Amino acid sequence: MKNxxxxxxxxxxxxIIGFSVAACNNNDDNGGEHTGPxxxxxxxxxxxxxWHNGIITSRGQTLYFAFEVTAGTTYRLWVNDxxxxxxxxxxxxxxxxxxxxxxxxxxxxxxxxxxxxxxxxSGRVQVEVRAFMSSETGTFGIVxxxxxxxxx
Numbered sequence: 001m002k003n004x005x006x007x008x009x010x011x012x013x014x015x016i017i018g019f020s021v022a023a024c025n026n027n028d029d030n031g032g033e034h035t036g037p038x039x040x041x042x043x044x045x046x047x048x049x050x051w052h053n054g055i056i057t058s059r060g061q062t063l064y065f066a067f068e069v070t071a072g073t074t075y076r077l078w079v080n081d082x083x084x085x086x087x088x089x090x091x092x093x094x095x096x097x098x099x100x101x102x103x104x105x106x107x108x109x110x111x112x113x114x115x116x117x118x119x120x121x122s123g124r125v126q127v128e129v130r131a132f133m134s135s136e137t138g139t140f141g142i143v144x145x146x147x148x149x150x151x152x
Contacts (some may be wrong), residue, residue: 066126076114080141084111091138
């Protein structure tokens with residue numbers, strides 16, 4: 001009970017300061033695919049021009065995000081992390097963008113210059129985020145826009 005309350009307190013604190021917590025690895029204890037928030041099957045939905053503050057809580061964890069795109073529109077993905085950002089984040093992250101067509105774009109370090117893409121097909125984009133060094137945990141920020149400037 002004491003550990004449960006301690007865990008709840010940490011999660012409550014993290015929720016209050018504005019981070020989304022996906023306290024899970026990609027796999028559950030039985031080796032199956034995790035299905036909670038931030039998983040491949042239940043991605044966190046991003047809103048255009050709204051920074052999402054994320055946290056990787058377990059070694060080797062990948063968080064999944066998604067947003068809808070329109071064919072022919074140019075999108076930009078910006079990332080705030082430990083080495084490229086405003087100094088407020090604690091984790092160096094990288095990842096993969098999967099377009100509705102299935103095309104995959106690997107990305108890393110996009111505070112100064114965004115990852116830019118123009119899908120040929122409308123639908124849902126999936127963005128995987130993981131620590132650059134799989135043994136590390138910490139915080140990061142992510143946002144997408146159709147504009148040319150990084151959202152504040």
